[in-house]
Amino acid sequence: MVFAGRTRGLSQYGKQPSLNFSLSWKSSQHLKTFPSILRPLLTSTSSHHRVPSDRPTIMDAATSEQLHGLTNRLLTEVNALISSYSSIDCQHPFLAAACESQNDESEARSNILSSLSEIEALVRGPKEFLENIAIQCEMLGSIHWLGEFQILACIPLSQEVPIQDVANLSNVPEQQLAQMIGLTARCGFLIEPRRGYVAHTPLSAMFVTDPSHLDAAMFLAEQAAPAALKAATATQRFIESHTNNETAFSLAARTKVPFEAAREQSPRLSRQWAAYLHHAGGLPADHVLADAMAKLHWSNISKAGGQVVEVGAFLAAKPLARLFPQLRFLVQLPAGASSCESILCDPLDPNKPGQISIANRVPGAPQSVTNAAVYVLHLPSSVPSQILTELQVHLPALRISNGVMLIMSGRVLPDQDEPIRARHAAVAHARGLIMYQMSSEVEMDLYSLMRLLDTVRDSTGKLVLVHKLRSGSGTTVAVVVKYQLMAGGAS
Numbered sequence: 001m002v003f004a005g006r007t008r009g010l011s012q013y014g015k016q017p018s019l020n021f022s023l024s025w026k027s028s029q030h031l032k033t034f035p036s037i038l039r040p041l042l043t044s045t046s047s048h049h050r051v052p053s054d055r056p057t058i059m060d061a062a063t064s065e066q067l068h069g070l071t072n073r074l075l076t077e078v079n080a081l082i083s084s085y086s087s088i089d090c091q092h093p094f095l096a097a098a099c100e101s102q103n104d105e106s107e108a109r110s111n112i113l114s115s116l117s118e119i120e121a122l123v124r125g126p127k128e129f130l131e132n133i134a135i136q137c138e139m140l141g142s143i144h145w146l147g148e149f150q151i152l153a154c155i156p157l158s159q160e161v162p163i164q165d166v167a168n169l170s171n172v173p174e175q176q177l178a179q180m181i182g183l184t185a186r187c188g189f190l191i192e193p194r195r196g197y198v199a200h201t202p203l204s205a206m207f208v209t210d211p212s213h214l215d216a217a218m219f220l221a222e223q224a225a226p227a228a229l230k231a232a233t234a235t236q237r238f239i240e241s242h243t244n245n246e247t248a249f250s251l252a253a254r255t256k257v258p259f260e261a262a263r264e265q266s267p268r269l270s271r272q273w274a275a276y277l278h279h280a281g282g283l284p285a286d287h288v289l290a291d292a293m294a295k296l297h298w299s300n301i302s303k304a305g306g307q308v309v310e311v312g313a314f315l316a317a318k319p320l321a322r323l324f325p326q327l328r329f330l331v332q333l334p335a336g337a338s339s340c341e342s343i344l345c346d347p348l349d350p351n352k353p354g355q356i357s358i359a360n361r362v363p364g365a366p367q368s369v370t371n372a373a374v375y376v377l378h379l380p381s382s383v384p385s386q387i388l389t390e391l392q393v394h395l396p397a398l399r400i401s402n403g404v405m406l407i408m409s410g411r412v413l414p415d416q417d418e419p420i421r422a423r424h425a426a427v428a429h430a431r432g433l434i435m436y437q438m439s440s441e442v443e444m445d446l447y448s449l450m451r452l453l454d455t456v457r458d459s460t461g462k463l464v465l466v467h468k469l470r471s472g473s474g475t476t477v478a479v480v481v482k483y484q485l486m487a488g489g490a491s
Helices: 036-042 061-086 093-101 104-123 126-148 163-170 174-186 202-209 212-229 231-237 248-253 259-265 267-280 286-293 298-303 317-323 384-401 422-439 446-453
Strands: 002-007 019-024 307-311 328-333 356-360 374-378 404-408 461-470 476-485
Touching: 061 104, 104 422, 126 174, 126 212, 163 174, 202 212, 212 231, 212 248, 212 267, 212 422, 231 248, 231 422, 248 259, 248 422, 259 267, 259 422, 267 422, 286 317, 286 461, 286 476, 307 317, 317 328, 317 356, 374 384, 384 404, 384 446, 384 461, 384 476, 404 461, 446 461, 446 476
Parallel strands: 307 328, 307 374, 328 356, 374 404
Antiparallel strands: 002 019, 404 476, 461 476
16 A cells, blocks of 8 residues: 655745655555545645645654554454345345344444544645534534424435425425535435435435434434533633532523423433433443443353342343343332333343343432342432542442442443544544533543542451443443452451
């Protein structure tokens, strides 16, 4: 592969010497194996190497070697994605369920996007950086506009239609609709198959077939973006305040109602917030958590007919119950949480009757079950005081039962030294900023959680870390802790 660029004489910016450079890589054949859409990114003769500056940008040997490694990794990931598409005949009805449960495709796509982000970070300059911000800014506005006027639902899922017909049906100006489509189509969202016509792409169609995707986009446009633009004002005005009704959200929405209360008052906002967290908040998907948890030695507990108590969410019990029918589960949910009875009574559910029980528990209340082998704790929030309270009230139960506790850490920010892709970390930190701008809640990072764990103790022992449970992408999805006696029986 050859990476070549040229910076011409910059005489129009002053007398500057011409500078030629060429970087050659050993694997010259790799470029031919890349999809054509990726080749312009990897063969640079573009204008971003002709910088109007006294110091032209030159790629040093270390950067070129890093870029070389990323392109090799990207090629491997592209091949993995292609293999995931062809590994199962999803058209065969007998294999449809297997296709639905297959996670290889999702992981491969995520890896490709992460590698592309890292390549882009290496090769882009300020011009490309700002251009990308401009595109994303208008993309968010365009998708919000399309959603507000229900344009996407007016376009058939499997055929093209005249833009004029869609405009008339939606009662919007045709020229403005054409402008919106002109941008989004170049980003893969909708397509113009021919002049004056529009059709769905697989991406845009998913915003119709699964409206929660559009809910997430509407939240970003209507709440997150306005709050982000009020962040500086909020810092100036509320620099000494830590209350949840003096935030960037309250300034943007012109309200004194805290974000949590606003969600309770508005089903639409509550639905959009949940959609954002699910689709764009960087939280591990349910199947990722289940796969990671299944790696633990549950069979040892199952043989003894042990009990598992899941606190704060109904997530781990059902998949684990399918795998280990001897285990008994108690799911403790706050009063008013979504009912799980319909799930438990599913006639297709192979679980034995009575294997999973549901009970109400107020967050922060003492743990009444003191004989469980495993406690699965879903953190109630990112507020350290609330997390500390939950850990303290479980300490006696862990001491009495000699069990272990899985602290689900999906809402905990990754550490800098975690083996996690930069893109995944950026998504998590974006969620942390949105959380702060909405409610003044500061999400805890993994290092801070470890320090907090070290403070949870009584007169005879304390909580100690046993294991970090990671997903396939390297994200820590849970930490496993247990109660350990201290020497001398006192701290």
